[in-house]
Amino acid sequence: MSARIEIVGVSKSYDGAARAVDDIHMTIEPGEFFSLLGPSGCGKTTTLRMIAGFEMPSEGIIRVGGQDITRVPAHKRDMGMVFQNYALFPHRTVRENVAFGLRMRKMPRAAIAKKVDEALAMVALTGFEDRMPGQLSGGQQQRVALARAIVIEPRVLLCDEPLGALDKKLRQSMQFELKQLQKTLGVTLVFVTHDQEEALAMSDRIAVLSRGKVEQVGTPTEIYDRPATRFVADFIGETNLFRGELVGTDGAPALRVDGHLTLALPAADGLSGAISVGLRPEKVRLTPGGAGAQAQGTVESANFQGGHVLYRIALAGNRHVLAQSPNDGSGAPLAAGTPVSLGWTPADLVILKD
Amino acid sequence: MLSLKVGRFLYLAVNWAVLAFLLLPILIIFVFALNPTPYIEFPPVGVTLKWFDKFFASPQFMSALLLSLEVAALTTIAATVLGASAALGIARGNVPGSRLITAIMLSPLMLPAILTGLALFQTYVLMDVGRPLWGLVVGHCLVTVPYVVRTTLAVLHNFDLRLEEAARNLGASPQRTFFEVTLPLIKPGVIAGGIFAFIVSFDQFPVSLFLVSPGQETLPITLFNYLKYDLDGTIGAASVVSILLAALVVIGLDRTVGLRSYVKL
Numbered sequence: 001m002s003a004r005i006e007i008v009g010v011s012k013s014y015d016g017a018a019r020a021v022d023d024i025h026m027t028i029e030p031g032e033f034f035s036l037l038g039p040s041g042c043g044k045t046t047t048l049r050m051i052a053g054f055e056m057p058s059e060g061i062i063r064v065g066g067q068d069i070t071r072v073p074a075h076k077r078d079m080g081m082v083f084q085n086y087a088l089f090p091h092r093t094v095r096e097n098v099a100f101g102l103r104m105r106k107m108p109r110a111a112i113a114k115k116v117d118e119a120l121a122m123v124a125l126t127g128f129e130d131r132m133p134g135q136l137s138g139g140q141q142q143r144v145a146l147a148r149a150i151v152i153e154p155r156v157l158l159c160d161e162p163l164g165a166l167d168k169k170l171r172q173s174m175q176f177e178l179k180q181l182q183k184t185l186g187v188t189l190v191f192v193t194h195d196q197e198e199a200l201a202m203s204d205r206i207a208v209l210s211r212g213k214v215e216q217v218g219t220p221t222e223i224y225d226r227p228a229t230r231f232v233a234d235f236i237g238e239t240n241l242f243r244g245e246l247v248g249t250d251g252a253p254a255l256r257v258d259g260h261l262t263l264a265l266p267a268a269d270g271l272s273g274a275i276s277v278g279l280r281p282e283k284v285r286l287t288p289g290g291a292g293a294q295a296q297g298t299v300e301s302a303n304f305q306g307g308h309v310l311y312r313i314a315l316a317g318n319r320h321v322l323a324q325s326p327n328d329g330s331g332a333p334l335a336a337g338t339p340v341s342l343g344w345t346p347a348d349l350v351i352l353k354d
Numbered sequence: 355m356l357s358l359k360v361g362r363f364l365y366l367a368v369n370w371a372v373l374a375f376l377l378l379p380i381l382i383i384f385v386f387a388l389n390p391t392p393y394i395e396f397p398p399v400g401v402t403l404k405w406f407d408k409f410f411a412s413p414q415f416m417s418a419l420l421l422s423l424e425v426a427a428l429t430t431i432a433a434t435v436l437g438a439s440a441a442l443g444i445a446r447g448n449v450p451g452s453r454l455i456t457a458i459m460l461s462p463l464m465l466p467a468i469l470t471g472l473a474l475f476q477t478y479v480l481m482d483v484g485r486p487l488w489g490l491v492v493g494h495c496l497v498t499v500p501y502v503v504r505t506t507l508a509v510l511h512n513f514d515l516r517l518e519e520a521a522r523n524l525g526a527s528p529q530r531t532f533f534e535v536t537l538p539l540i541k542p543g544v545i546a547g548g549i550f551a552f553i554v555s556f557d558q559f560p561v562s563l564f565l566v567s568p569g570q571e572t573l574p575i576t577l578f579n580y581l582k583y584d585l586d587g588t589i590g591a592a593s594v595v596s597i598l599l600a601a602l603v604v605i606g607l608d609r610t611v612g613l614r615s616y617v618k619l
């Protein structure tokens with residue numbers, strides 16, 4: 001039932017303006033929960049709308065289940081879609097909204113009624129059949145939109161920031177439910193979001209987009225632990241970015257950031273010239289006082305966040321590093337002004353493309 | 355506190371005054387229609403239905419009334435279809451110069467209708483078509499289509515295009531989408547325009563003046579001709595019948611096809 005989506009060299013420019021989507025390649029596997037993640041305006045919605053058939057790519061091919069659908073009109077694509085603001089038909093009841101797609105498929109009445117009941121039960125909206133969309137809360141409308149999209153048993157489910165309008169609490173429970181539902185149905189789901197936490201929590205794989213280009217495709221852990229580019233490292237979570245000149249030997253490469261700081265790099269091939277590296281704050285170990293370690297600094301501020309403390313450490317040369325230490329219950333965070341040494345292993349440094 | 359009360363009193367007083375100003379002529383028409391004396395008299399000296407009898411017994415008035423209803427019905431249908439289509443074309447067609455087209459579509463509202471009538475009269479003379487019924491309907495359409503365009507454009511302006519995309523996504527062809535989603539949602543605007551069209555046509559004087567053929571006149575023209583020689587309660591009775599008929603059509607349309615909107619306009 002679920003299908004593979006192949007996006008091959010797809011670009012889109014609106015009315016000859018700059019490319020909103022620029023030469024995108026990606027393959028979304030059957031039954032996968034796949035997120036398109038990126039800041040506002042990076043081309044997520046445009047990509048989704050091209051998959052749905054509401055926009056025509058300027059270049060490239062989109063295949064679903066091996067079939068080229070680039071020129072297939074939207075109503076023949078057999079995909080479910082949940083719109084950002086739900087787009088429920090305001091003049092139809094909940095039941096009629098959910099039944100719409102089945103009616104278009106000329107299903108017999110009795111079968112429609114049964115399917116609608118099942119779909120509404122699946123999103124826990126039994127009993128709301130005769131309400132108008134205007135009489136529902138945001139979360140309920142969201143569920144109706146979901147029921148309307150899944151009742152047609154689509155090969156592919158497309159969601160454009162479906163949880164964006166919900167408050168935080170509701171959002172988290174809906175994230176969980178949506179993920180469960182997707183696994184139960186086994187449907188290929190393309191999920192658009194600008195919220196990195198949401199993407200990390202829900203996705204099997206994520207494509208990070210920036211300015212219409214794919215920066216990286218990978219599992220949440222790959223994206224977080226091994227970001228490919230500066231943009232990804234910076235956009236996903238907190239990161240310390242260093243940029244400098246390659247020094248040292250092939251066997252023991254190092255990065256000279258400035259006169260005070262030189263970082264030992266993991267051994268890697270093909271390094272040359274100016275290089276950027278990223279270091280996650282939780283990889284930085286702080287030890288009060290002391291020499292040794294990779295660098296010395298002083299605590300500038302400590303931000304207690306319950307489970308952990310986020311320190312801002314001043315290094316020599318007017319440079320700052322973020323370090324995150326777990327709250328081990330040993331008492332108050334280190335005070336500002338405390339001299340500390342910072343430690344990490346070279347493997348914690350991730351070499352980033354620009 | 356006191357000034358608040360005074361303010362509220364003034365506010366209500368002004369509202370009632372405006373309402374009275376609008377409704378008083380209608381009230382006077384009713385008095386005129388029911389008063390036994392053949393002229394407007396205040397206070398009325400009695401109540402009679404003889405002017406209504408006279409009106410309904412007059413073959414001239416009756417054929418005029420029927421013609422007016424016929425023309426208004428044809429005009430309403432034609433103007434609604436044309437006006438709604440034009441509005442859809444303007445709002446959705448992605449046509450260059452749609453602002454100019456809108457201005458041209460709405461221009462009959464700004465032109466004195468008597469000029470529209472005169473221009474059309476001359477056109478028909480040049481075309482040598484005589485004075486057919488369709489000629490009159492075309493004239494009425496010219497001055498009523500703008501109302502339908504206006505009211506339909508207003509609803510289309512607030513239309514959420516994603517609703518149509520949702521329908522397409524669920525498997526509805528473009529035609530099906532139009533009838534399942536677009537039309538039901540713009541209906542209140544179209545119907546409102548249609549009601550305007552009916553009333554403007556049923557009431558139409560200046561355009562009709564040039565286009566009716568002698569002996570086959572619409573009600574407003576017949577009333578005007580009657581007024582030139584007689585002034586009695588028949589005029590009042592005819593007006594009352596007109597008002598009630600128009601009200602009946604508005605209420606009827608509202609009840610059957612519905613004016614109220616599902617979406618906030």
Ligand SMILES: Nc1ncnc2c1ncn2[C@@H]1O[C@H](COP(=O)(O)OP(=O)(O)O)[C@@H](O)[C@H]1O
Pocket residue numbers: 014020038039040041042043044045046047
């Ligand atoms: N219909 C459109 N016409 C012209 N430009 C558009 C249109 N839709 C989107 N864009 C532009 O394309 C770029 C990507 O937009 P979009 O795909 O909506 O981004 P996102 O969903 O990631 O926020 C933006 O610069 C936006 O201004």
Ligand SMILES: [Mg+2]
Pocket residue numbers: 041044045046
């Ligand atoms: Mg978007």
